[in-house]
Amino acid sequence: GENVEQHPSTLSVQEGDSAVIKCTYSDSASNYFPWYKQELGKRPQLIIDIRSNVGEKKDQRIAVTLNKTAKHFSLHITETQPEDSAVYFCAASKGGSSNTGKLIFGQGTTLQVKP
Amino acid sequence: GAVVSQHPSRVICKSGTSVKIECRSLDFQATTMFWYRQFPKQSLMLMATSNEGSKATYEQGVEKDKFLINHASLTLSTLTVTSAHPEDSSFYICSAFGPVPQYFGPGTRLLVL
Numbered sequence: 001g002e003n004v005e006q007h008p009s010t011l012s013v014q015e016g017d018s019a020v021i022k023c024t025y026s027d028s029a030s031n032y033f034p035w036y037k038q039e040l041g042k043r044p045q046l047i048i049d050i051r052s053n054v055g056e057k058k059d060q061r062i063a064v065t066l067n068k069t070a071k072h073f074s075l076h077i078t079e080t081q082p083e084d085s086a087v088y089f090c091a092a093s094k095g096g097s098s099n100t101g102k103l104i105f106g107q108g109t110t111l112q113v114k115p
Numbered sequence: 116g117a118v119v120s121q122h123p124s125r126v127i128c129k130s131g132t133s134v135k136i137e138c139r140s141l142d143f144q145a146t147t148m149f150w151y152r153q154f155p156k157q158s159l160m161l162m163a164t165s166n167e168g169s170k171a172t173y174e175q176g177v178e179k180d181k182f183l184i185n186h187a188s189l190t191l192s193t194l195t196v197t198s199a200h201p202e203d204s205s206f207y208i209c210s211a212f213g214p215v216p217q218y219f220g221p222g223t224r225l226l227v228l
Contacts, residue, residue: 044208
């Protein structure tokens with residue numbers, strides 16, 4: 001069935017360093033890939049997303065890259081700050097005529113940014 | 116961005132009782148809503164897809180008779196956990212799908228004693 005694998009499960013970086021989180025997906029029909037940030041006890045917040053017709057998207061310190069051939073996508077956070085500490089989830093969804101909107105989530109990455 | 120509300124935010128109940136959780140899209144019409152469950156330190160697991168005016172579609176392993184879903188209007192979906200047991204204690208989150216992306220509700224923390 002549909003599956004999204006996310007690595008690493010935990011990531012600790014020094015403030016100012018970069019952080020990279022990687023995900024792979026199994027369903028080649030997936031063409032929408034959002035990333036969510038979830039703080040403890042809160043709802044997931046969308047931080048960036050990418051569609052399959054784009055290879056890279058950037059929003060200030062956050063960027064996402066997509067390799068459709070290899071079926072993997074990555075989140076890059078540069079100049080990390082302590083407030084970036086949270087759990088990050090990748091997800092994959094199908095679009096177009098088969099769009100169900102159903103998101104399949106990765107296992108999550110706990111990011112700790114040390115001051 | 117779009118607003119999705121969820122009520123209640125927290126509920127404690129005795130084993131064997133039923134609990135209803137509401138999910139509302141406040142400023143857009145959501146033809147589809149999703150219900151997720153999240154155990155501590157785990158990912159969000161999709162339970163079911165709720166479509167307005169039709170029966171919900173449940174994911175494999177989710178008991179439809181235990182988790183009753185009703186999507187009576189374009190702005191409201193309800194999840195009822197029937198005969199709740201301690202193992203049903205979890206964080207339940209809904210999301211509303213109108214235009215992409217999905218917007219999540221604030222979640223309901225259920226504790227079954």
